[in-house]
Amino acid sequence: MDTEADTCRKDVVPKLVEAGWDTSPCAINEQRTFTDGRIVFVGGKARRGRQKRADFILRYRSDFPVAVVEAKAKYKHAADGLQQAREYAEILGLKFAYSTNGREIFEVDYTTGIEREISSYPSPEELWLRLAASENLDDKIKGHLLSPTYPDKSKPLRYYQEIAVNRAVQAILRERKRVLLTLCTGAGKTSVAFQICWKLWNSAWSAKSKNRRPKILFLADRNVLVDDPKDKDFSVFGDARFKITGGEISKGRDIYFAIYQAIAGNETRDGIYKDYAKDFFDLIIVDECHRGSAREDGNWREILEWFDQAYQIGMTATPKREDNADTYSYFGDPIYEYSLAQGISDGFLAPYRVHRIISDFDAAGWRPTKGELDRYGREIPDSEYGTRDFERVVAVRSRTEAFAAHLTAFMAQTDRFAKTIVFCVNQEHALEMRNALARLNADLMKEYPDYVCRVTSDEGDIGAGHRSNFQDIDNRTPVILTTSHLLTTGVDAPTCKNIVLARVVGSMSEFKQIIGRGTRLRPDYGKLAFNIIDYTGTATEKFADPAFDGDPIRELEETIDENGEIVAETDVTEDADTNGEEVHTGPVDIIDGVLPVDGEPYAPRKYYYDGGSVEIIRQLVYELDPDGKKLACRHLTEYTGDKVRTLYPNASELRKDWLDPVRRAEILERLEEKGIDAEALGESVGKPEADPFDLLCHLAYNAPLRTRRERAERLRKDEVDFFAEHGTEAREVLDALIEKYAEHGAAQFTLPDVLEIPPFNGWGNVVEIAARFGGGKAMREAVNELQKRLYNA
Structure with a gap:
C-alpha cells in the first residue's frame, strides 16, 4: 500500500517539476520543518514537542515563499490534507495552498477565496501574477521586493521573521509612509530590521530617486539599543554606518544610528537633527517605539515630524493597549504580529x-507604632503602608x-x-x-x-x-x-x-x-x-x-x-x-x-x-502548560484526566485505539505533547504497579484501578484457548512476555529487543525463538494478538 512518502516521491515532485518548480530560484522545499517544537516538561524533564512540518513549501525566490502543498496516501481523498494545508498556509502567510493524494489536486486561492479541484499545479509565474494582481505589485515593486536577504547560515530567518521582512518591504514599496511591526521580546526584531534595510539598500531603493542607495536612520532611546545592532547585526554594512553622538554629524554615510537624546533639543540648544534636511532620510526605523516616541506630547515626537517625508517603521513588543494607544494611532495597525504565546508554542522562546x-x-x-523613629531619628507618619x-x-x-x-x-x-x-x-x-x-x-x-x-x-x-x-x-x-x-x-x-x-x-x-x-x-x-x-x-x-x-x-x-x-x-x-x-x-x-x-x-x-x-x-508557583493556557491549579491526576477526556470522550474509544500497538504509540506521543509521560505516570502519582491504560481510564473516567499483575492473571485465566493455539515452546515465550509485563510494563513487548535478555536469550537467538512460532511474521502476529487480548481482559 502506498504511503504519503510514496505520494510525494512518485507523484507530487514530478508534477511540480513539470510545472516549472524544480530549479532555483523557483525552489521546492520538501519536508520543510518551520517550528522548533514547543518545550514541554514531561516527568520533570524538558522535551521538545512535535515540530510543524510542511510536505512542500514552494518558493518563487529563495526567500519569498508563495505556496504550501500537503500530500496524502493514494487510498485517501485528495482533500483530506486541505485543513492542514490551510493551517500551514495561514501560519506561513501564504496565499496558495494545495492538498493532493497524487492523483487529484485541490487548490485554495486566498487571493480570490476560491477552492477548487485542478488537474495540474500552476507554474511559478502564474502564481506570481495572481499574487501581484491581488496586491498591486508592479514590475518596479517586484525588483526591490524580491531582492535577496543577507545570507546568514548561522542565523537563518525564522518563518515569522521572513513574513515580517517581506510585508514591511512590500508596505514601503506600496508607499505606506508609516508601518508598525509588533514582535514579542525575544523574537529577533533587530534581525528583522537589519534584513529590511539590507533588501532596500542592496536593491538601491530610494524614496527620492532611482538607483540611489537609501539613507536610513535607526532610532532608539538607549545607547545599548543602538550600539548592539550597529556593532553586530548591521556590521556587514561596514563603513556605510555612522552613529550620531557627541554633537558630531556626518552626511556621507548610508546607515545612521542615534538615540533621541543625542539629537533632540533642550532648553539651551536646538536639536542637531535639524542639521539634516527634512528629506535627508529615506527610511527611519524606530526601535521600541512604544516608549514615547509616538506620543503627541512626547519629547521626541518632533524628530519624527521633522523627517515626516521619510518612510517610518515602528517596532514594538507590546500589542495595542490603553497605555500605548498613541503608538498605534501614529503608526497605524501592525502589518504583522507575533506574540509571546506563539513564540513559546513554536518552541522559539522559553x-x-x-x-x-x-x-x-x-x-x-x-x-508604625506611635512615635516610631526612622534611621535618621525622624518620626514616621502614622499610616498603613503597603x-x-x-x-x-x-x-x-x-x-x-x-x-x-x-x-x-x-x-x-x-x-x-x-x-x-x-x-x-x-x-x-x-x-x-x-x-x-x-x-x-x-x-x-x-x-x-x-x-x-x-x-x-x-x-x-x-x-x-x-x-x-x-x-x-x-x-x-x-x-x-x-x-x-x-x-x-x-x-x-x-x-x-x-x-x-x-x-x-x-x-x-x-x-x-x-x-x-x-x-x-x-x-x-x-x-x-x-x-x-x-x-x-x-x-x-x-x-x-x-x-x-x-x-x-x-x-x-x-x-x-x-x-x-x-x-x-x-x-x-x-x-x-x-x-x-x-x-x-x-x-x-x-x-x-x-x-x-x-x-x-x-x-x-x-x-x-x-x-x-x-x-x-x-509562595504560589505558576507554570505554562503545553497548550500555553492557564491550568486550573489541580493535581497532576486532575490535569491528566482532563487531557485524556479531551482526546477520548469515553473509555471504550480509548480502549479501541489502545488495542492497536501503532495507535497506542500515537496516543502516548500525543499525551507527551501535553506534558504527560504515561509510562512514568504511575510513579508520579504513587501508583507504580498500575498499567498506564488502567491509570488513564481511572483518572479520566473513574474506572476501577488494577495492577499489571491483576491484568496479567486475568489474561491467563480468560484466554486459555488463545494460549492453546500455540505449541509448548511458543507458549513458554508468551508466558514469559506476560510475566515481564507484570513486573515492568508494556515496553517489554518490544520485539526483537526483549528477546536479547533473560530468559529469552537462553532459548537461542531471535531466529531460533521465532521458529517456535513458525517464523518472524507469525511471532509478531502472536505478540500483537497477545497485547490486544491483554487489554480486553
Missing part, C-alpha cells in the same frame, strides 16, 4: 514558571533582607550560578538589595568578587562592563545583577534563568519587556526555561489581564519562614488568591515634585525603617 512570594508586610500592610509604598515612601530594610534570603535559598536549591536580574524600586533599593545578597553569598563573593553587582545609571561605564559580562554566555560572573529600570530593555542575555521583581511594575508594556529578558533559549547552555520570582504581586496582576498573551499554568503554594526556608507545600485552586487574604498595597503618598532618577520617580520625603522582622509567608 516557557516559564512564576513564583509569587508574599511577605507578611505585603499581605497585611505595615503600620507594597506600593515600600522603598518609595518608607524603606524597610528587613523586607529587602527577607527577599534576599529567599532568593539566595531558591538559587541554592536550583542553581547558584543561574544568571539572575533583580528589578528594584530605585537605585538606592538596588544597592540595598545588592549588599544584602552579597552578605548572604559571602562564600561565593570571596571567590568571585563580581558574583552580585548593581547595574544602574550611577555605575556608568563600570555598570556597563558588568552588564556586558553578564550577557556574555562564556563569562560565569556576574551571576546576579540588581537594577531598577536600566535593564528593562536592550539586554540580550540568553542564559538568564531568573527574573526577579522586587518592585511593582504598573505598565503592561514594561512588564512584557522585563519578562523578555528571560525568553531567549540556549539549550546548549542548559537554558530551556526560566523563572519569574515575584515579590510584589505584579506578575499575578498582569497574568490575570486578558490582554496578556502566554498565561502561566500551575499554582503550588509554598509556606516559607523568615529565613527563606520552605516549610510546607500544597496545591491551590485556579481562583485562589492569597488564601482569602487581600494583598494590601496601601496608599501611595507621593505628593511633592517628581524627579527622574534612572528613569524612575522618587519621593523627596522618604523614611528608613531598620527595625522589626519580615517573614515570607506564602
Whole structure:
C-alpha cells in the first residue's frame, strides 16, 4: 500500500517539476520543518514537542515563499490534507495552498477565496501574477521586493521573521509612509530590521530617486539599543554606518544610528537633527517605539515630524493597549504580529514558571507604632503602608533582607550560578538589595568578587562592563545583577534563568519587556526555561489581564519562614488568591515634585525603617502548560484526566485505539505533547504497579484501578484457548512476555529487543525463538494478538 512518502516521491515532485518548480530560484522545499517544537516538561524533564512540518513549501525566490502543498496516501481523498494545508498556509502567510493524494489536486486561492479541484499545479509565474494582481505589485515593486536577504547560515530567518521582512518591504514599496511591526521580546526584531534595510539598500531603493542607495536612520532611546545592532547585526554594512553622538554629524554615510537624546533639543540648544534636511532620510526605523516616541506630547515626537517625508517603521513588543494607544494611532495597525504565546508554542522562546512570594508586610500592610523613629531619628507618619509604598515612601530594610534570603535559598536549591536580574524600586533599593545578597553569598563573593553587582545609571561605564559580562554566555560572573529600570530593555542575555521583581511594575508594556529578558533559549547552555520570582504581586496582576498573551499554568503554594526556608507545600485552586487574604498595597503618598532618577520617580520625603522582622509567608508557583493556557491549579491526576477526556470522550474509544500497538504509540506521543509521560505516570502519582491504560481510564473516567499483575492473571485465566493455539515452546515465550509485563510494563513487548535478555536469550537467538512460532511474521502476529487480548481482559 502506498504511503504519503510514496505520494510525494512518485507523484507530487514530478508534477511540480513539470510545472516549472524544480530549479532555483523557483525552489521546492520538501519536508520543510518551520517550528522548533514547543518545550514541554514531561516527568520533570524538558522535551521538545512535535515540530510543524510542511510536505512542500514552494518558493518563487529563495526567500519569498508563495505556496504550501500537503500530500496524502493514494487510498485517501485528495482533500483530506486541505485543513492542514490551510493551517500551514495561514501560519506561513501564504496565499496558495494545495492538498493532493497524487492523483487529484485541490487548490485554495486566498487571493480570490476560491477552492477548487485542478488537474495540474500552476507554474511559478502564474502564481506570481495572481499574487501581484491581488496586491498591486508592479514590475518596479517586484525588483526591490524580491531582492535577496543577507545570507546568514548561522542565523537563518525564522518563518515569522521572513513574513515580517517581506510585508514591511512590500508596505514601503506600496508607499505606506508609516508601518508598525509588533514582535514579542525575544523574537529577533533587530534581525528583522537589519534584513529590511539590507533588501532596500542592496536593491538601491530610494524614496527620492532611482538607483540611489537609501539613507536610513535607526532610532532608539538607549545607547545599548543602538550600539548592539550597529556593532553586530548591521556590521556587514561596514563603513556605510555612522552613529550620531557627541554633537558630531556626518552626511556621507548610508546607515545612521542615534538615540533621541543625542539629537533632540533642550532648553539651551536646538536639536542637531535639524542639521539634516527634512528629506535627508529615506527610511527611519524606530526601535521600541512604544516608549514615547509616538506620543503627541512626547519629547521626541518632533524628530519624527521633522523627517515626516521619510518612510517610518515602528517596532514594538507590546500589542495595542490603553497605555500605548498613541503608538498605534501614529503608526497605524501592525502589518504583522507575533506574540509571546506563539513564540513559546513554536518552541522559539522559553516557557516559564512564576513564583509569587508574599511577605507578611505585603499581605497585611505595615503600620508604625506611635512615635516610631526612622534611621535618621525622624518620626514616621502614622499610616498603613503597603507594597506600593515600600522603598518609595518608607524603606524597610528587613523586607529587602527577607527577599534576599529567599532568593539566595531558591538559587541554592536550583542553581547558584543561574544568571539572575533583580528589578528594584530605585537605585538606592538596588544597592540595598545588592549588599544584602552579597552578605548572604559571602562564600561565593570571596571567590568571585563580581558574583552580585548593581547595574544602574550611577555605575556608568563600570555598570556597563558588568552588564556586558553578564550577557556574555562564556563569562560565569556576574551571576546576579540588581537594577531598577536600566535593564528593562536592550539586554540580550540568553542564559538568564531568573527574573526577579522586587518592585511593582504598573505598565503592561514594561512588564512584557522585563519578562523578555528571560525568553531567549540556549539549550546548549542548559537554558530551556526560566523563572519569574515575584515579590510584589505584579506578575499575578498582569497574568490575570486578558490582554496578556502566554498565561502561566500551575499554582503550588509554598509556606516559607523568615529565613527563606520552605516549610510546607500544597496545591491551590485556579481562583485562589492569597488564601482569602487581600494583598494590601496601601496608599501611595507621593505628593511633592517628581524627579527622574534612572528613569524612575522618587519621593523627596522618604523614611528608613531598620527595625522589626519580615517573614515570607506564602509562595504560589505558576507554570505554562503545553497548550500555553492557564491550568486550573489541580493535581497532576486532575490535569491528566482532563487531557485524556479531551482526546477520548469515553473509555471504550480509548480502549479501541489502545488495542492497536501503532495507535497506542500515537496516543502516548500525543499525551507527551501535553506534558504527560504515561509510562512514568504511575510513579508520579504513587501508583507504580498500575498499567498506564488502567491509570488513564481511572483518572479520566473513574474506572476501577488494577495492577499489571491483576491484568496479567486475568489474561491467563480468560484466554486459555488463545494460549492453546500455540505449541509448548511458543507458549513458554508468551508466558514469559506476560510475566515481564507484570513486573515492568508494556515496553517489554518490544520485539526483537526483549528477546536479547533473560530468559529469552537462553532459548537461542531471535531466529531460533521465532521458529517456535513458525517464523518472524507469525511471532509478531502472536505478540500483537497477545497485547490486544491483554487489554480486553
